[in-house]
Amino acid sequence: MRTEEIPNPVRSITLEPVTLTSERKAHASARSRIRKLPPGQRRRRTVVPASAGWFERLRVRLQEDPQFVRSTVQAAFALLCVWIGVEFVLFMRWGESGGATAFVRRPPGAEGFLPISALISLKYWLSTGIINEIHPSGLIILLAIITVSVLLKKAFCSWLCPIGTLSESLWLLGKKIFGRTFDPPRWLDYPLRGLKYLLLLFFGLSVLTMGIPDLRAFIYSPYNKVADVKMYLFFVDLTAAAFWTLAVLAIGSVLIKGFWCRYLCPYGALLGAVSWLSPFKITRNASTCINCELCTKACPARIAVHTATRVRSDECMSCYRCVDVCPVKDTLSMKLSRRSRPIPGWVFGILVAGVFMAVTGLGMLTGHWHNSISQAEYLRRIRTINTPIYQHFRGHVPAYGPND
Ligand code: SF4
Ligand code: SF4
Numbered sequence: 001m002r003t004e005e006i007p008n009p010v011r012s013i014t015l016e017p018v019t020l021t022s023e024r025k026a027h028a029s030a031r032s033r034i035r036k037l038p039p040g041q042r043r044r045r046t047v048v049p050a051s052a053g054w055f056e057r058l059r060v061r062l063q064e065d066p067q068f069v070r071s072t073v074q075a076a077f078a079l080l081c082v083w084i085g086v087e088f089v090l091f092m093r094w095g096e097s098g099g100a101t102a103f104v105r106r107p108p109g110a111e112g113f114l115p116i117s118a119l120i121s122l123k124y125w126l127s128t129g130i131i132n133e134i135h136p137s138g139l140i141i142l143l144a145i146i147t148v149s150v151l152l153k154k155a156f157c158s159w160l161c162p163i164g165t166l167s168e169s170l171w172l173l174g175k176k177i178f179g180r181t182f183d184p185p186r187w188l189d190y191p192l193r194g195l196k197y198l199l200l201l202f203f204g205l206s207v208l209t210m211g212i213p214d215l216r217a218f219i220y221s222p223y224n225k226v227a228d229v230k231m232y233l234f235f236v237d238l239t240a241a242a243f244w245t246l247a248v249l250a251i252g253s254v255l256i257k258g259f260w261c262r263y264l265c266p267y268g269a270l271l272g273a274v275s276w277l278s279p280f281k282i283t284r285n286a287s288t289c290i291n292c293e294l295c296t297k298a299c300p301a302r303i304a305v306h307t308a309t310r311v312r313s314d315e316c317m318s319c320y321r322c323v324d325v326c327p328v329k330d331t332l333s334m335k336l337s338r339r340s341r342p343i344p345g346w347v348f349g350i351l352v353a354g355v356f357m358a359v360t361g362l363g364m365l366t367g368h369w370h371n372s373i374s375q376a377e378y379l380r381r382i383r384t385i386n387t388p389i390y391q392h393f394r395g396h397v398p399a400y401g402p403n404d
Pocket of ligand 1: 282298299300301302303305311315316317318319320321322323
């Protein structure tokens with residue numbers, strides 16, 4: 001086994017097209033600073049001999065390539081979501097057939113896609129200490145996501161979230177097609193970033209102003225009981241307006257890095273807000289940094305990493321892209337504190353997946369995972385799903401009786 005310099009990142013990264021001469025000069029000067037780095041200061045990576053077996057290659061890759069680790073975790077979580085999706089389709093096939101086809105249990109993980117219901121469950125739990133039995137896993141998943149964000153910054157967005165994975169794949173595709181992304185200028189970027197906080201404020205205030213009777217009325221309403229079924233039907237019977245909205249979001253995500261996550265996702269806003277509490281931060285050693293700005297150029301969250309000693313931004317998703325491209329040894333890393341040891345990508349990946357699984361596992365072990373709705377009740381509700389009792393408006397549901 002030997003080590004070799006990491007490939008010159010100036011060449012390996014596709015940089016945004018530069019138009020200003022001053023930017024070209026800065027780029028050339030950064031390149032020259034990297035070339036002049038004494039060999040002892042350059043970051044080196046282990047090279048596996050061609051004769052090494054697949055296990056050894058995998059081991060070195062997992063140990064030294066945070067992006068490989070992250071993509072593996074993202075793929076595993078995306079597959080889990082696909083599995084949940086397939087199970088839900090089979091459950092719906094059973095429900096829509098009136099029970100004629102084989103019964104497939106509704107996957108509780110589907111509740112992870114009901115953020116408003118989970119937010120209402122969270123307030124109900126905080127106010128009463130009760131984890132409701134209508135969508136218990138929705139609350140547990142929300143608590144797992146918040147715990148990951150409090151401990152490990154917005155790592156959920158870049159390591160686990162299936163929408164984040166899709167969003168990242170789309171802008172990488174756009175970069176492949178056009179050779180660049182078309183990110184808005186800074187003066188427009190800041191107000192656009194505020195949109196997701198406005199959406200969070202809207203949903204947050206709607207939930208915060210609900211008293212306990214309103215929360216209970218929503219949680220036990222016919223609408224909430226089948227909120228996951230309604231979501232399924234929304235995607236199956238997509239209206240023209242919904243189709244074009246999704247199309248605009250998809251096209252926007254191809255052209256603009258993190259279009260949905262950066263500007264519109266209220267969940268991301270919530271996680272960004274609590275991520276301030278995280279003790280883990282990307283940390284730059286200013287005394288060895290050569291100010292090449294490669295970290296800043298690689299950052300999908302457009303954070304000026306090269307000017308920070310500790311990255312505190314609510315936009316940091318702990319994606320390790322900046323760490324990967326830094327050409328100088330011991331200069332940029334994820335750390336608990338300035339003086340602590342760097343956290344390798346594979347350790348961080350284990351922490352992200354581990355914390356998420358620990359909280360959801362605790363929910364399962366304590367009986368807060370499967371809901372209390374019986375098969376007969378699901379059959380009855382799916383049969384009458386188009387009646388007005390299953391509508392809602394901003395958390396307000398139609399009045400219902402004990403037999404509804
Ligand atoms: S600062 Fe680094 S870890 Fe944080 S989002 Fe930017 S590239 Fe990713
Ligand atoms: S921390 Fe950023 S600016 Fe400093 S050497 Fe590393 S990549 Fe270059």
